[in-house]
Amino acid sequence: MAAIDDPVRRAAEAVARDSYGKLIAFLTARTGDMAGAEDALSDAFAAALSEWPKSGIPDNPRAWLASVARRKRIDQFRRRRTRRDASEHIALLARELDAARSETAAIPDERLGLMFVCAHRAIDPAVRAPLMLRTVLGLDTASIASAFLVAPKTMAQRLVRAQSRIRLAHIPFRVPEASELHDRLADVLDAIYAAFAAGWSDPGGTEIRRRDLAAEAIWLGRLVASLLPDAPEALGLLALMLYAEARRTARRSDRGEYVPLAEQDTASWDQEMIAEAETLLRRAGGMGEIGRFQLEAAIQSAHVVRRVTGRADWVAIEQLYAALESMTDSPVVTINRAIAVAETQGEPAGLAVLDSVAGDKRVVDYQPYWAARAGLLVRSGDLAAADRAYRRAIGLEADPAVRRFLIERRAVAVGSDIEFGPWVPR
Amino acid sequence: MQYLLLIYGDENAMAAATEANAGKMLAAYGAYAEAMGKAGVLQGGNRLRPTSASTTVRVANGKTTVLDGPYVETKEQLGGYFLIDVPDLDAALSWAERCPGASTGVIEVRPIWAM
Numbered sequence: 001m002a003a004i005d006d007p008v009r010r011a012a013e014a015v016a017r018d019s020y021g022k023l024i025a026f027l028t029a030r031t032g033d034m035a036g037a038e039d040a041l042s043d044a045f046a047a048a049l050s051e052w053p054k055s056g057i058p059d060n061p062r063a064w065l066a067s068v069a070r071r072k073r074i075d076q077f078r079r080r081r082t083r084r085d086a087s088e089h090i091a092l093l094a095r096e097l098d099a100a101r102s103e104t105a106a107i108p109d110e111r112l113g114l115m116f117v118c119a120h121r122a123i124d125p126a127v128r129a130p131l132m133l134r135t136v137l138g139l140d141t142a143s144i145a146s147a148f149l150v151a152p153k154t155m156a157q158r159l160v161r162a163q164s165r166i167r168l169a170h171i172p173f174r175v176p177e178a179s180e181l182h183d184r185l186a187d188v189l190d191a192i193y194a195a196f197a198a199g200w201s202d203p204g205g206t207e208i209r210r211r212d213l214a215a216e217a218i219w220l221g222r223l224v225a226s227l228l229p230d231a232p233e234a235l236g237l238l239a240l241m242l243y244a245e246a247r248r249t250a251r252r253s254d255r256g257e258y259v260p261l262a263e264q265d266t267a268s269w270d271q272e273m274i275a276e277a278e279t280l281l282r283r284a285g286g287m288g289e290i291g292r293f294q295l296e297a298a299i300q301s302a303h304v305v306r307r308v309t310g311r312a313d314w315v316a317i318e319q320l321y322a323a324l325e326s327m328t329d330s331p332v333v334t335i336n337r338a339i340a341v342a343e344t345q346g347e348p349a350g351l352a353v354l355d356s357v358a359g360d361k362r363v364v365d366y367q368p369y370w371a372a373r374a375g376l377l378v379r380s381g382d383l384a385a386a387d388r389a390y391r392r393a394i395g396l397e398a399d400p401a402v403r404r405f406l407i408e409r410r411a412v413a414v415g416s417d418i419e420f421g422p423w424v425p426r
Numbered sequence: 427m428q429y430l431l432l433i434y435g436d437e438n439a440m441a442a443a444t445e446a447n448a449g450k451m452l453a454a455y456g457a458y459a460e461a462m463g464k465a466g467v468l469q470g471g472n473r474l475r476p477t478s479a480s481t482t483v484r485v486a487n488g489k490t491t492v493l494d495g496p497y498v499e500t501k502e503q504l505g506g507y508f509l510i511d512v513p514d515l516d517a518a519l520s521w522a523e524r525c526p527g528a529s530t531g532v533i534e535v536r537p538i539w540a541m
Contacts (some may be wrong), residue, residue: 172513
């Protein structure tokens with residue numbers, strides 16, 4: 001049994017990877033019923049696993065799955081006989097079925113439309129990335145929930161709610177027209193980047209589900225970049241993710257200790273990924289429409305140039321952060337610019353930039369602000385102030401490896417360990 | 427696909443508006459309704475009297491309770507509605523954002539439950 005079963009299962013899994021989103025898109029496009037499409041498709045995959053061992057793997061497995069799934073859909077609609085519109089749906093689906101028989105292989109790729117549905121402005125921004133992972137890639141809810149640090153039940157509820165909104169509010173299934181493509185694409189790219197960030201935040205790669213999520217996000221990024229090859233921000237996002245992914249393993253030493261970007265061994269970066277990112281970024285840059293993701297990718301490029309020249313291009317980094325700052329109004333960007341300014345104009349200038357956001361509520365409990373401050377204060381010789389900033393940063397950090405790194409840096413700079421006296425509110 | 431555009435706004439502000447401003451507002455609504463009519467999407471719509479004219483009815487255990495005033499007291503009140511028929515939510519949202527009330531209050535877009 002296993003001998004027959006395994007190649008069949010492999011064929012089904014192979015077709016699943018690339019077909020899942022295509023089939024969901026195809027099935028959802030006409031009716032907007034994403035949950036129904038998922039049910040039908042999972043029935044179709046189950047049918048494939050029971051029938052293919054007897055009948056052999058069909059020549060076009062995707063067309064086979066599509067036509068079984070659509071038959072399941074018709075059954076679904078028949079079961080809901082109380083609905084007046086059921087007969088219309090049946091007629092519609094029957095027509096599709098006939099069309100599919102005549103054009104055996106031609107299942108159009110409507111995954112882009114599917115992504116625009118998932119990232120629609122009427123969908124809660126927090127659920128856009130999970131919805132995309134679920135519908136375009138077929139990731140199971142438990143994996144998505146663990147990557148986004150949410151209980152599986154909660155994630156399942158959010159996904160169901162979003163899918164029912166799509167159907168009931170009739171969110172259209174199409175790629176927006178040129179006039180609104182720019183803004184709407186930004187939402188799609190943000191959702192993909194959110195998925196990537198959820199995977200990226202596990203630097204040790206100890207949690208397989210989260211590590212995989214970064215790879216899945218890159219896969220989505222490749223899909224968008226291939227379907228919209230003239231959209232510079234789509235290329236910019238893919239480049240940005242590749243630059244980051246290229247340095248994934250370099251973020252930790254062999255002993256699991258945190259290694260900051262400036263001290264990473266450039267030989268441990270993935271040169272192939274960096275080369276691909278550079279090509280993408282150049283292509284995007286040639287299209288003459290700058291955007292957030294291209295700027296962030298360009299910053300990465302100016303950092304990784306160190307592998308060739310031995311030093312990051314801090315002048316470029318400072319300028320790029322300034323451009324990004326004018327675009328985003330994010331104190332995080334300002335903090336990064338301050339670090340670059342310290343490299344190009346000296347520590348006092350860098351600290352002055354940090355001071356400009358010191359009153360911002362968003363940085364008060366933001367570890368990188370205090371770590372940046374501590375680093376610049378050490379270099380400018382103000383060890384007492386550096387000590388205070390280091391303590392603040394250490395107290396705010398959640399990642400044990402980064403916390404150990406900060407404790408060590410502080411000890412080296414200040415020359416003493418943190419004393420563990422009674423806690424006194426200041 | 428039918429959608430109801432529910433127009434919420436501060437009715438006290440509307441009542442306090444000068445005659446000239448109120449006139450401008452009504453003219454804007456007139457033009458808006460006309461544009462929807464020309465586009466062939468408008469199915470109906472009305473302006474509502476303020477909530478001070480509202481009466482709430484509830485039947486519990488066979489007993490009818492009638493109260494003066496709206497169901498819930500809110501900072502912004504339902505002041506009117508339009509019923510439109512458009513292909514999808516994107517089209518409904520683009521009409522909602524053109525509604526004069528969208529820049530002074532909020533438009534809620536609700537799909538009609540087709541029976």
